[in-house]
Amino acid sequence: MNFKDLKIAIPTEIMEGEDRVSATPETVSSMIEEGAEVLVQAGAGEGSFFSDQKYQAAGAEILTDVEKLFAAADLILKVKEPQFNQELDKHEVDLMHAGQYLITFIHPASPGNHQMVKKLAEKGIISLTLDSIPRISKAQAMDTLSSMSTVAGYKGVLMAADILPKFMPMITTGVGMIKPANALVLGTGVAGLQAAATAKRLGAVVHAADIRPEASEQAQSVGSKPLDLEIPEAEAVGEGGYAKELSEKLLEKERGIIAEQIEKFDFLILSALIPGKVAPILITEAMVKKMEPGSVIVDIAIDQGGNCEITEPGKIVKKHGVTIIGTKNIPGMLPKSSTWMFSKNIYKFISHVIEAGKIEIESDDEILSSTLVTDGEKIVHQGALEAMNK
Known part of the structure:
Protein backbone atom coordinates (compact mmCIF):
# COMPACT_ATOMS: atom_id res chain seq x y z
CA MET A 1 0.00 0.00 0.00
CA ASN A 2 2.70 2.45 -1.11
CA PHE A 3 0.17 5.19 -1.98
CA LYS A 4 -1.95 4.83 1.17
CA ASP A 5 -4.03 7.95 1.96
CA LEU A 6 -2.60 9.79 -1.09
CA LYS A 7 -5.06 11.75 -3.23
CA ILE A 8 -3.85 11.76 -6.84
CA ALA A 9 -5.38 14.17 -9.39
CA ILE A 10 -5.51 13.55 -13.14
CA PRO A 11 -6.56 16.84 -14.80
CA THR A 12 -7.48 17.43 -18.42
CA GLU A 13 -4.54 18.78 -20.42
CA ILE A 14 -5.34 22.32 -21.58
CA MET A 15 -2.52 22.96 -24.06
CA GLU A 16 -4.04 23.43 -27.50
CA GLY A 17 -3.92 20.18 -29.49
CA GLU A 18 -2.86 18.11 -26.48
CA ASP A 19 -4.99 14.95 -26.35
CA ARG A 20 -2.82 12.85 -24.04
CA VAL A 21 -3.67 12.14 -20.42
CA SER A 22 -1.34 11.21 -17.57
CA ALA A 23 -3.12 8.03 -16.50
CA THR A 24 -5.23 5.33 -18.14
CA PRO A 25 -7.94 3.28 -16.42
CA GLU A 26 -5.34 0.50 -16.16
CA THR A 27 -2.81 2.63 -14.25
CA VAL A 28 -5.57 4.26 -12.17
CA SER A 29 -6.58 0.78 -11.04
CA SER A 30 -2.96 0.05 -10.07
CA MET A 31 -2.75 3.29 -8.04
CA ILE A 32 -5.95 2.45 -6.20
CA GLU A 33 -4.69 -1.05 -5.43
CA GLU A 34 -1.69 0.67 -3.80
CA GLY A 35 -4.01 2.63 -1.51
CA ALA A 36 -4.48 5.91 -3.42
CA GLU A 37 -7.68 7.84 -3.97
CA VAL A 38 -7.69 8.94 -7.62
CA LEU A 39 -9.58 12.01 -8.84
CA VAL A 40 -10.04 12.37 -12.59
CA GLN A 41 -11.36 15.51 -14.27
CA ALA A 42 -14.40 14.82 -16.41
CA GLY A 43 -13.36 14.29 -20.02
CA ALA A 44 -9.64 14.05 -19.23
CA GLY A 45 -9.22 10.86 -21.23
CA GLU A 46 -11.51 11.57 -24.17
CA GLY A 47 -8.69 12.68 -26.50
CA SER A 48 -6.93 9.37 -25.89
CA PHE A 49 -10.22 7.43 -26.21
CA PHE A 50 -10.70 6.63 -22.50
CA SER A 51 -14.21 7.47 -21.30
CA ASP A 52 -15.18 8.72 -17.84
CA GLN A 53 -17.10 5.45 -17.44
CA LYS A 54 -13.89 3.45 -17.87
CA TYR A 55 -12.16 5.50 -15.18
CA GLN A 56 -15.13 5.06 -12.86
CA ALA A 57 -15.06 1.31 -13.47
CA ALA A 58 -11.39 1.38 -12.45
CA GLY A 59 -12.35 3.03 -9.15
CA ALA A 60 -11.69 6.72 -9.84
CA GLU A 61 -13.89 9.60 -8.74
CA ILE A 62 -14.87 11.93 -11.59
CA LEU A 63 -14.89 15.68 -10.84
CA THR A 64 -16.16 18.35 -13.21
CA ASP A 65 -14.73 21.32 -11.27
CA VAL A 66 -11.00 21.59 -11.99
CA GLU A 67 -10.45 24.04 -9.12
CA LYS A 68 -11.85 21.49 -6.66
CA LEU A 69 -9.73 18.80 -8.30
CA PHE A 70 -6.50 20.76 -7.79
CA ALA A 71 -7.46 21.86 -4.28
CA ALA A 72 -8.18 18.32 -3.09
CA ALA A 73 -5.04 16.68 -4.45
CA ASP A 74 -1.83 15.75 -2.68
CA LEU A 75 -0.20 14.80 -5.97
CA ILE A 76 -1.00 16.16 -9.44
CA LEU A 77 0.03 14.10 -12.45
CA LYS A 78 0.16 15.93 -15.78
CA VAL A 79 1.63 15.45 -19.23
CA LYS A 80 2.60 19.04 -20.02
CA GLU A 81 3.95 21.82 -17.83
CA PRO A 82 1.35 24.05 -16.10
CA GLN A 83 -0.44 26.37 -18.51
CA PHE A 84 -2.66 29.43 -18.36
CA ASN A 85 -6.30 28.32 -18.20
CA GLN A 86 -8.25 30.67 -20.47
CA GLU A 87 -11.65 29.51 -19.19
CA LEU A 88 -10.79 30.27 -15.57
CA ASP A 89 -8.56 33.25 -16.41
CA LYS A 90 -6.01 31.68 -14.05
CA HIS A 91 -2.70 29.90 -14.42
CA GLU A 92 -2.69 26.25 -13.34
CA VAL A 93 0.04 27.09 -10.80
CA ASP A 94 -2.43 29.47 -9.15
CA LEU A 95 -4.76 26.50 -8.60
CA MET A 96 -2.09 24.72 -6.54
CA HIS A 97 -1.17 25.13 -2.90
CA ALA A 98 1.91 24.78 -0.72
CA GLY A 99 3.03 21.25 0.00
CA GLN A 100 1.49 19.72 -3.10
CA TYR A 101 3.49 17.45 -5.37
CA LEU A 102 3.51 18.02 -9.13
CA ILE A 103 4.96 15.46 -11.55
CA THR A 104 5.00 16.25 -15.26
CA PHE A 105 7.23 17.38 -18.13
CA ILE A 106 8.32 20.80 -16.84
CA HIS A 107 11.31 21.48 -19.14
CA PRO A 108 12.65 23.86 -16.48
CA ALA A 109 15.72 24.96 -18.47
CA SER A 110 13.62 26.23 -21.38
CA PRO A 111 13.50 30.06 -21.22
CA GLY A 112 9.76 30.12 -21.83
CA ASN A 113 9.18 28.18 -18.62
CA HIS A 114 11.43 30.13 -16.25
CA GLN A 115 8.68 32.37 -14.88
CA MET A 116 6.40 29.38 -14.30
CA VAL A 117 9.17 27.50 -12.45
CA LYS A 118 9.82 30.54 -10.24
CA LYS A 119 6.10 30.65 -9.49
CA LEU A 120 6.12 26.98 -8.45
CA ALA A 121 8.86 27.76 -5.94
CA GLU A 122 7.01 30.82 -4.64
CA LYS A 123 3.84 28.77 -4.15
CA GLY A 124 5.70 26.11 -2.15
CA ILE A 125 5.16 23.31 -4.67
CA ILE A 126 7.37 20.20 -4.70
CA SER A 127 7.77 19.61 -8.42
CA LEU A 128 9.57 16.90 -10.37
CA THR A 129 10.23 16.93 -14.11
CA LEU A 130 10.06 13.81 -16.22
CA ASP A 131 12.48 15.16 -18.84
CA SER A 132 15.40 14.78 -16.41
CA ILE A 133 15.04 11.09 -15.55
CA PRO A 134 18.60 9.69 -15.81
CA ARG A 135 19.32 7.12 -18.48
CA ILE A 136 20.30 4.28 -16.15
CA SER A 137 19.13 0.68 -16.16
CA LYS A 138 16.85 0.95 -13.12
CA ALA A 139 15.08 3.98 -14.63
CA GLN A 140 14.45 2.43 -18.05
CA ALA A 141 10.78 1.65 -17.37
CA MET A 142 10.24 5.25 -16.17
CA ASP A 143 11.87 6.91 -19.17
CA THR A 144 9.00 9.04 -20.47
CA LEU A 145 11.39 11.14 -22.53
CA SER A 146 12.50 8.11 -24.56
CA SER A 147 8.90 6.96 -25.00
CA MET A 148 7.73 10.34 -26.22
CA SER A 149 10.86 10.78 -28.33
CA LEU A 334 -0.57 10.25 -31.64
CA PRO A 335 -2.47 10.24 -28.34
CA LYS A 336 -3.41 6.59 -28.18
CA SER A 337 0.10 5.17 -28.51
CA SER A 338 1.82 7.95 -26.56
CA THR A 339 -0.66 7.84 -23.64
CA TRP A 340 -0.27 4.07 -23.37
CA MET A 341 3.50 4.47 -22.99
CA PHE A 342 3.44 7.64 -20.90
CA SER A 343 0.95 6.33 -18.33
CA LYS A 344 3.04 3.23 -17.70
CA ASN A 345 6.25 5.28 -17.43
CA ILE A 346 4.77 7.75 -14.94
CA TYR A 347 3.27 4.95 -12.83
CA LYS A 348 6.70 3.31 -12.59
CA PHE A 349 8.20 6.70 -11.67
CA ILE A 350 5.78 7.51 -8.86
CA SER A 351 6.11 3.94 -7.56
CA HIS A 352 9.83 4.62 -7.22
CA VAL A 353 9.80 8.11 -5.69
CA ILE A 354 6.80 7.72 -3.36
CA GLU A 355 7.06 5.74 -0.16
CA ALA A 356 4.26 5.54 2.40
CA GLY A 357 2.40 8.30 0.56
CA LYS A 358 5.28 10.78 0.58
CA ILE A 359 8.35 11.84 -1.41
CA GLU A 360 11.49 12.03 0.72
CA ILE A 361 13.07 15.23 -0.61
CA GLU A 362 16.33 14.75 1.28
CA SER A 363 16.92 11.37 -0.34
CA ASP A 364 20.22 10.80 -2.12
CA ASP A 365 18.45 8.70 -4.75
CA GLU A 366 19.87 9.54 -8.19
CA ILE A 367 16.48 9.49 -9.93
CA LEU A 368 14.86 11.80 -7.40
CA SER A 369 17.76 14.24 -7.23
CA SER A 370 17.95 14.49 -11.03
CA THR A 371 14.25 15.23 -11.47
CA LEU A 372 13.53 17.56 -8.53
CA VAL A 373 12.86 21.11 -9.77
CA THR A 374 11.41 22.92 -6.75
CA ASP A 375 11.58 21.53 -3.21
CA GLY A 376 8.69 23.52 -1.73
CA GLU A 377 10.89 26.52 -1.04
CA LYS A 378 13.31 27.16 -3.88
CA ILE A 379 14.48 26.06 -7.32
CA VAL A 380 17.02 23.25 -7.02
CA HIS A 381 17.25 21.91 -10.59
CA GLN A 382 20.81 22.52 -11.80
CA GLY A 383 19.96 22.90 -15.49
CA ALA A 384 17.22 25.40 -14.73
CA LEU A 385 19.48 27.47 -12.45
CA GLU A 386 22.25 27.54 -15.06
CA ALA A 387 19.84 28.62 -17.80
CA MET A 388 18.30 31.33 -15.62
CA ASN A 389 21.70 32.80 -14.77
CA LYS A 390 22.94 33.06 -18.38
Whole structure:
Protein backbone atom coordinates (compact mmCIF):
# COMPACT_ATOMS: atom_id res chain seq x y z
CA MET A 1 0.00 0.00 0.00
CA ASN A 2 2.70 2.45 -1.11
CA PHE A 3 0.17 5.19 -1.98
CA LYS A 4 -1.95 4.83 1.17
CA ASP A 5 -4.03 7.95 1.96
CA LEU A 6 -2.60 9.79 -1.09
CA LYS A 7 -5.06 11.75 -3.23
CA ILE A 8 -3.85 11.76 -6.84
CA ALA A 9 -5.38 14.17 -9.39
CA ILE A 10 -5.51 13.55 -13.14
CA PRO A 11 -6.56 16.84 -14.80
CA THR A 12 -7.48 17.43 -18.42
CA GLU A 13 -4.54 18.78 -20.42
CA ILE A 14 -5.34 22.32 -21.58
CA MET A 15 -2.52 22.96 -24.06
CA GLU A 16 -4.04 23.43 -27.50
CA GLY A 17 -3.92 20.18 -29.49
CA GLU A 18 -2.86 18.11 -26.48
CA ASP A 19 -4.99 14.95 -26.35
CA ARG A 20 -2.82 12.85 -24.04
CA VAL A 21 -3.67 12.14 -20.42
CA SER A 22 -1.34 11.21 -17.57
CA ALA A 23 -3.12 8.03 -16.50
CA THR A 24 -5.23 5.33 -18.14
CA PRO A 25 -7.94 3.28 -16.42
CA GLU A 26 -5.34 0.50 -16.16
CA THR A 27 -2.81 2.63 -14.25
CA VAL A 28 -5.57 4.26 -12.17
CA SER A 29 -6.58 0.78 -11.04
CA SER A 30 -2.96 0.05 -10.07
CA MET A 31 -2.75 3.29 -8.04
CA ILE A 32 -5.95 2.45 -6.20
CA GLU A 33 -4.69 -1.05 -5.43
CA GLU A 34 -1.69 0.67 -3.80
CA GLY A 35 -4.01 2.63 -1.51
CA ALA A 36 -4.48 5.91 -3.42
CA GLU A 37 -7.68 7.84 -3.97
CA VAL A 38 -7.69 8.94 -7.62
CA LEU A 39 -9.58 12.01 -8.84
CA VAL A 40 -10.04 12.37 -12.59
CA GLN A 41 -11.36 15.51 -14.27
CA ALA A 42 -14.40 14.82 -16.41
CA GLY A 43 -13.36 14.29 -20.02
CA ALA A 44 -9.64 14.05 -19.23
CA GLY A 45 -9.22 10.86 -21.23
CA GLU A 46 -11.51 11.57 -24.17
CA GLY A 47 -8.69 12.68 -26.50
CA SER A 48 -6.93 9.37 -25.89
CA PHE A 49 -10.22 7.43 -26.21
CA PHE A 50 -10.70 6.63 -22.50
CA SER A 51 -14.21 7.47 -21.30
CA ASP A 52 -15.18 8.72 -17.84
CA GLN A 53 -17.10 5.45 -17.44
CA LYS A 54 -13.89 3.45 -17.87
CA TYR A 55 -12.16 5.50 -15.18
CA GLN A 56 -15.13 5.06 -12.86
CA ALA A 57 -15.06 1.31 -13.47
CA ALA A 58 -11.39 1.38 -12.45
CA GLY A 59 -12.35 3.03 -9.15
CA ALA A 60 -11.69 6.72 -9.84
CA GLU A 61 -13.89 9.60 -8.74
CA ILE A 62 -14.87 11.93 -11.59
CA LEU A 63 -14.89 15.68 -10.84
CA THR A 64 -16.16 18.35 -13.21
CA ASP A 65 -14.73 21.32 -11.27
CA VAL A 66 -11.00 21.59 -11.99
CA GLU A 67 -10.45 24.04 -9.12
CA LYS A 68 -11.85 21.49 -6.66
CA LEU A 69 -9.73 18.80 -8.30
CA PHE A 70 -6.50 20.76 -7.79
CA ALA A 71 -7.46 21.86 -4.28
CA ALA A 72 -8.18 18.32 -3.09
CA ALA A 73 -5.04 16.68 -4.45
CA ASP A 74 -1.83 15.75 -2.68
CA LEU A 75 -0.20 14.80 -5.97
CA ILE A 76 -1.00 16.16 -9.44
CA LEU A 77 0.03 14.10 -12.45
CA LYS A 78 0.16 15.93 -15.78
CA VAL A 79 1.63 15.45 -19.23
CA LYS A 80 2.60 19.04 -20.02
CA GLU A 81 3.95 21.82 -17.83
CA PRO A 82 1.35 24.05 -16.10
CA GLN A 83 -0.44 26.37 -18.51
CA PHE A 84 -2.66 29.43 -18.36
CA ASN A 85 -6.30 28.32 -18.20
CA GLN A 86 -8.25 30.67 -20.47
CA GLU A 87 -11.65 29.51 -19.19
CA LEU A 88 -10.79 30.27 -15.57
CA ASP A 89 -8.56 33.25 -16.41
CA LYS A 90 -6.01 31.68 -14.05
CA HIS A 91 -2.70 29.90 -14.42
CA GLU A 92 -2.69 26.25 -13.34
CA VAL A 93 0.04 27.09 -10.80
CA ASP A 94 -2.43 29.47 -9.15
CA LEU A 95 -4.76 26.50 -8.60
CA MET A 96 -2.09 24.72 -6.54
CA HIS A 97 -1.17 25.13 -2.90
CA ALA A 98 1.91 24.78 -0.72
CA GLY A 99 3.03 21.25 0.00
CA GLN A 100 1.49 19.72 -3.10
CA TYR A 101 3.49 17.45 -5.37
CA LEU A 102 3.51 18.02 -9.13
CA ILE A 103 4.96 15.46 -11.55
CA THR A 104 5.00 16.25 -15.26
CA PHE A 105 7.23 17.38 -18.13
CA ILE A 106 8.32 20.80 -16.84
CA HIS A 107 11.31 21.48 -19.14
CA PRO A 108 12.65 23.86 -16.48
CA ALA A 109 15.72 24.96 -18.47
CA SER A 110 13.62 26.23 -21.38
CA PRO A 111 13.50 30.06 -21.22
CA GLY A 112 9.76 30.12 -21.83
CA ASN A 113 9.18 28.18 -18.62
CA HIS A 114 11.43 30.13 -16.25
CA GLN A 115 8.68 32.37 -14.88
CA MET A 116 6.40 29.38 -14.30
CA VAL A 117 9.17 27.50 -12.45
CA LYS A 118 9.82 30.54 -10.24
CA LYS A 119 6.10 30.65 -9.49
CA LEU A 120 6.12 26.98 -8.45
CA ALA A 121 8.86 27.76 -5.94
CA GLU A 122 7.01 30.82 -4.64
CA LYS A 123 3.84 28.77 -4.15
CA GLY A 124 5.70 26.11 -2.15
CA ILE A 125 5.16 23.31 -4.67
CA ILE A 126 7.37 20.20 -4.70
CA SER A 127 7.77 19.61 -8.42
CA LEU A 128 9.57 16.90 -10.37
CA THR A 129 10.23 16.93 -14.11
CA LEU A 130 10.06 13.81 -16.22
CA ASP A 131 12.48 15.16 -18.84
CA SER A 132 15.40 14.78 -16.41
CA ILE A 133 15.04 11.09 -15.55
CA PRO A 134 18.60 9.69 -15.81
CA ARG A 135 19.32 7.12 -18.48
CA ILE A 136 20.30 4.28 -16.15
CA SER A 137 19.13 0.68 -16.16
CA LYS A 138 16.85 0.95 -13.12
CA ALA A 139 15.08 3.98 -14.63
CA GLN A 140 14.45 2.43 -18.05
CA ALA A 141 10.78 1.65 -17.37
CA MET A 142 10.24 5.25 -16.17
CA ASP A 143 11.87 6.91 -19.17
CA THR A 144 9.00 9.04 -20.47
CA LEU A 145 11.39 11.14 -22.53
CA SER A 146 12.50 8.11 -24.56
CA SER A 147 8.90 6.96 -25.00
CA MET A 148 7.73 10.34 -26.22
CA SER A 149 10.86 10.78 -28.33
CA THR A 150 9.97 7.59 -30.19
CA VAL A 151 6.62 9.14 -31.10
CA ALA A 152 8.13 12.54 -31.98
CA GLY A 153 10.78 11.03 -34.27
CA TYR A 154 8.22 8.98 -36.18
CA LYS A 155 5.58 11.70 -36.47
CA GLY A 156 8.14 14.43 -37.22
CA VAL A 157 9.12 12.71 -40.46
CA LEU A 158 5.46 12.30 -41.47
CA MET A 159 4.96 16.03 -40.86
CA ALA A 160 7.93 16.82 -43.09
CA ALA A 161 6.60 14.49 -45.79
CA ASP A 162 3.22 16.20 -45.66
CA ILE A 163 4.69 19.66 -46.30
CA LEU A 164 7.58 18.71 -48.58
CA PRO A 165 6.72 19.80 -52.17
CA LYS A 166 8.20 16.66 -53.69
CA PHE A 167 8.11 12.89 -53.37
CA MET A 168 10.14 11.38 -50.56
CA PRO A 169 11.03 8.09 -52.32
CA MET A 170 12.50 7.68 -55.78
CA ILE A 171 9.65 7.54 -58.31
CA THR A 172 9.88 6.15 -61.82
CA THR A 173 7.43 7.76 -64.25
CA GLY A 174 6.71 7.67 -67.96
CA VAL A 175 8.65 10.90 -68.39
CA GLY A 176 11.65 9.94 -66.33
CA MET A 177 12.89 9.23 -62.84
CA ILE A 178 12.33 11.54 -59.87
CA LYS A 179 15.17 11.39 -57.38
CA PRO A 180 14.44 10.68 -53.70
CA ALA A 181 14.45 13.43 -51.09
CA ASN A 182 17.61 14.01 -49.09
CA ALA A 183 17.23 14.15 -45.32
CA LEU A 184 19.55 15.19 -42.50
CA VAL A 185 18.82 14.08 -38.93
CA LEU A 186 20.76 16.00 -36.27
CA GLY A 187 20.92 14.20 -32.95
CA THR A 188 20.37 10.46 -33.14
CA GLY A 189 19.18 9.64 -29.67
CA VAL A 190 15.80 7.92 -29.42
CA ALA A 191 13.90 10.55 -31.45
CA GLY A 192 16.56 10.95 -34.11
CA LEU A 193 17.06 7.21 -34.49
CA GLN A 194 13.32 6.70 -35.00
CA ALA A 195 13.27 9.63 -37.43
CA ALA A 196 16.17 8.21 -39.44
CA ALA A 197 14.52 4.78 -39.59
CA THR A 198 11.14 6.25 -40.60
CA ALA A 199 12.63 8.49 -43.31
CA LYS A 200 14.54 5.52 -44.67
CA ARG A 201 11.39 3.38 -44.74
CA LEU A 202 9.65 6.17 -46.67
CA GLY A 203 12.39 6.07 -49.30
CA ALA A 204 14.48 9.14 -48.49
CA VAL A 205 18.27 9.21 -48.69
CA VAL A 206 19.13 9.80 -45.04
CA HIS A 207 22.22 11.37 -43.55
CA ALA A 208 22.53 11.53 -39.77
CA ALA A 209 24.89 13.23 -37.35
CA ASP A 210 25.53 12.94 -33.63
CA ILE A 211 28.57 14.01 -31.65
CA ARG A 212 28.50 10.65 -29.81
CA PRO A 213 30.19 7.83 -31.78
CA GLU A 214 27.84 5.15 -30.46
CA ALA A 215 24.72 7.13 -31.40
CA SER A 216 26.17 7.77 -34.85
CA GLU A 217 26.80 4.04 -35.32
CA GLN A 218 23.23 3.22 -34.30
CA ALA A 219 21.93 5.63 -36.94
CA GLN A 220 24.04 3.86 -39.56
CA SER A 221 22.51 0.54 -38.47
CA VAL A 222 19.08 1.75 -39.65
CA GLY A 223 20.42 2.75 -43.06
CA SER A 224 21.57 6.35 -42.69
CA LYS A 225 24.83 7.78 -43.98
CA PRO A 226 27.11 9.41 -41.39
CA LEU A 227 27.96 13.10 -41.28
CA ASP A 228 31.08 13.42 -39.14
CA LEU A 229 30.92 16.48 -36.88
CA GLU A 230 34.55 16.00 -35.79
CA ILE A 231 33.94 16.45 -32.05
CA PRO A 232 36.37 14.51 -29.80
CA GLU A 233 34.59 11.73 -27.88
CA ALA A 234 35.86 13.04 -24.53
CA GLU A 235 34.13 16.35 -25.23
CA ALA A 236 30.98 14.76 -26.63
CA VAL A 237 29.83 12.02 -24.28
CA GLY A 238 28.60 12.74 -20.79
CA GLU A 239 27.20 10.78 -17.88
CA GLY A 240 24.81 8.00 -18.83
CA GLY A 241 25.76 8.21 -22.51
CA TYR A 242 23.98 11.54 -23.04
CA ALA A 243 25.51 14.30 -25.14
CA LYS A 244 27.62 16.85 -23.27
CA GLU A 245 27.11 20.58 -23.51
CA LEU A 246 29.79 21.84 -25.92
CA SER A 247 31.87 24.97 -25.69
CA GLU A 248 30.98 27.79 -28.09
CA LYS A 249 34.17 27.04 -30.02
CA LEU A 250 33.16 23.40 -30.63
CA LEU A 251 29.60 24.45 -31.46
CA GLU A 252 30.97 26.83 -34.10
CA LYS A 253 33.01 23.97 -35.54
CA GLU A 254 29.93 21.73 -35.64
CA ARG A 255 27.80 24.43 -37.31
CA GLY A 256 30.53 25.05 -39.87
CA ILE A 257 30.53 21.40 -40.97
CA ILE A 258 26.74 21.35 -41.26
CA ALA A 259 26.69 24.66 -43.16
CA GLU A 260 29.04 23.27 -45.81
CA GLN A 261 26.48 20.59 -46.78
CA ILE A 262 23.12 22.04 -45.82
CA GLU A 263 22.18 23.07 -49.37
CA LYS A 264 21.83 19.46 -50.51
CA PHE A 265 19.16 18.50 -47.95
CA ASP A 266 15.45 18.76 -48.67
CA PHE A 267 14.45 18.40 -45.04
CA LEU A 268 16.04 18.45 -41.60
CA ILE A 269 14.91 16.69 -38.45
CA LEU A 270 16.41 18.43 -35.41
CA SER A 271 16.50 16.44 -32.19
CA ALA A 272 19.80 17.25 -30.45
CA LEU A 273 19.28 17.65 -26.70
CA ILE A 274 21.36 18.07 -23.56
CA PRO A 275 19.52 16.62 -20.52
CA GLY A 276 18.06 19.34 -18.32
CA LYS A 277 19.58 22.16 -20.37
CA VAL A 278 18.59 24.45 -23.22
CA ALA A 279 18.96 22.70 -26.60
CA PRO A 280 22.06 23.76 -28.56
CA ILE A 281 21.62 26.01 -31.59
CA LEU A 282 22.90 24.00 -34.55
CA ILE A 283 21.09 25.76 -37.42
CA THR A 284 21.49 29.53 -37.70
CA GLU A 285 19.40 31.89 -39.78
CA ALA A 286 22.32 32.24 -42.21
CA MET A 287 22.25 28.47 -42.71
CA VAL A 288 18.49 28.48 -43.35
CA LYS A 289 19.07 31.08 -46.07
CA LYS A 290 21.39 28.64 -47.85
CA MET A 291 18.70 25.94 -48.10
CA GLU A 292 16.70 25.40 -51.27
CA PRO A 293 13.24 27.06 -51.39
CA GLY A 294 10.60 24.49 -50.45
CA SER A 295 12.85 22.78 -47.90
CA VAL A 296 11.45 21.80 -44.51
CA ILE A 297 12.84 21.88 -40.96
CA VAL A 298 11.11 19.97 -38.16
CA ASP A 299 12.52 21.19 -34.84
CA ILE A 300 11.68 18.34 -32.46
CA ALA A 301 13.94 19.92 -29.83
CA ILE A 302 11.62 22.93 -29.45
CA ASP A 303 10.37 21.96 -25.97
CA GLN A 304 13.90 22.67 -24.73
CA GLY A 305 14.36 25.80 -26.80
CA GLY A 306 14.97 24.30 -30.25
CA ASN A 307 18.02 23.55 -32.42
CA CYS A 308 17.20 26.18 -35.05
CA GLU A 309 17.83 29.82 -34.27
CA ILE A 310 14.62 31.03 -35.93
CA THR A 311 12.12 28.32 -34.99
CA GLU A 312 9.00 29.88 -33.49
CA PRO A 313 7.71 27.79 -30.56
CA GLY A 314 4.31 26.29 -31.25
CA LYS A 315 4.14 27.61 -34.81
CA ILE A 316 4.70 26.51 -38.39
CA VAL A 317 6.25 29.38 -40.31
CA LYS A 318 7.91 29.98 -43.66
CA LYS A 319 11.16 31.94 -43.60
CA HIS A 320 13.56 32.47 -46.50
CA GLY A 321 11.48 29.99 -48.51
CA VAL A 322 11.91 27.25 -45.87
CA THR A 323 9.03 25.86 -43.79
CA ILE A 324 10.08 25.61 -40.14
CA ILE A 325 7.89 23.45 -37.88
CA GLY A 326 8.02 24.38 -34.21
CA THR A 327 5.06 22.29 -33.06
CA LYS A 328 5.49 21.81 -29.31
CA ASN A 329 3.39 18.72 -28.66
CA ILE A 330 4.20 16.28 -31.46
CA PRO A 331 3.63 13.19 -29.26
CA GLY A 332 0.15 14.55 -28.54
CA MET A 333 -0.66 14.03 -32.21
CA LEU A 334 -0.57 10.25 -31.64
CA PRO A 335 -2.47 10.24 -28.34
CA LYS A 336 -3.41 6.59 -28.18
CA SER A 337 0.10 5.17 -28.51
CA SER A 338 1.82 7.95 -26.56
CA THR A 339 -0.66 7.84 -23.64
CA TRP A 340 -0.27 4.07 -23.37
CA MET A 341 3.50 4.47 -22.99
CA PHE A 342 3.44 7.64 -20.90
CA SER A 343 0.95 6.33 -18.33
CA LYS A 344 3.04 3.23 -17.70
CA ASN A 345 6.25 5.28 -17.43
CA ILE A 346 4.77 7.75 -14.94
CA TYR A 347 3.27 4.95 -12.83
CA LYS A 348 6.70 3.31 -12.59
CA PHE A 349 8.20 6.70 -11.67
CA ILE A 350 5.78 7.51 -8.86
CA SER A 351 6.11 3.94 -7.56
CA HIS A 352 9.83 4.62 -7.22
CA VAL A 353 9.80 8.11 -5.69
CA ILE A 354 6.80 7.72 -3.36
CA GLU A 355 7.06 5.74 -0.16
CA ALA A 356 4.26 5.54 2.40
CA GLY A 357 2.40 8.30 0.56
CA LYS A 358 5.28 10.78 0.58
CA ILE A 359 8.35 11.84 -1.41
CA GLU A 360 11.49 12.03 0.72
CA ILE A 361 13.07 15.23 -0.61
CA GLU A 362 16.33 14.75 1.28
CA SER A 363 16.92 11.37 -0.34
CA ASP A 364 20.22 10.80 -2.12
CA ASP A 365 18.45 8.70 -4.75
CA GLU A 366 19.87 9.54 -8.19
CA ILE A 367 16.48 9.49 -9.93
CA LEU A 368 14.86 11.80 -7.40
CA SER A 369 17.76 14.24 -7.23
CA SER A 370 17.95 14.49 -11.03
CA THR A 371 14.25 15.23 -11.47
CA LEU A 372 13.53 17.56 -8.53
CA VAL A 373 12.86 21.11 -9.77
CA THR A 374 11.41 22.92 -6.75
CA ASP A 375 11.58 21.53 -3.21
CA GLY A 376 8.69 23.52 -1.73
CA GLU A 377 10.89 26.52 -1.04
CA LYS A 378 13.31 27.16 -3.88
CA ILE A 379 14.48 26.06 -7.32
CA VAL A 380 17.02 23.25 -7.02
CA HIS A 381 17.25 21.91 -10.59
CA GLN A 382 20.81 22.52 -11.80
CA GLY A 383 19.96 22.90 -15.49
CA ALA A 384 17.22 25.40 -14.73
CA LEU A 385 19.48 27.47 -12.45
CA GLU A 386 22.25 27.54 -15.06
CA ALA A 387 19.84 28.62 -17.80
CA MET A 388 18.30 31.33 -15.62
CA ASN A 389 21.70 32.80 -14.77
CA LYS A 390 22.94 33.06 -18.38
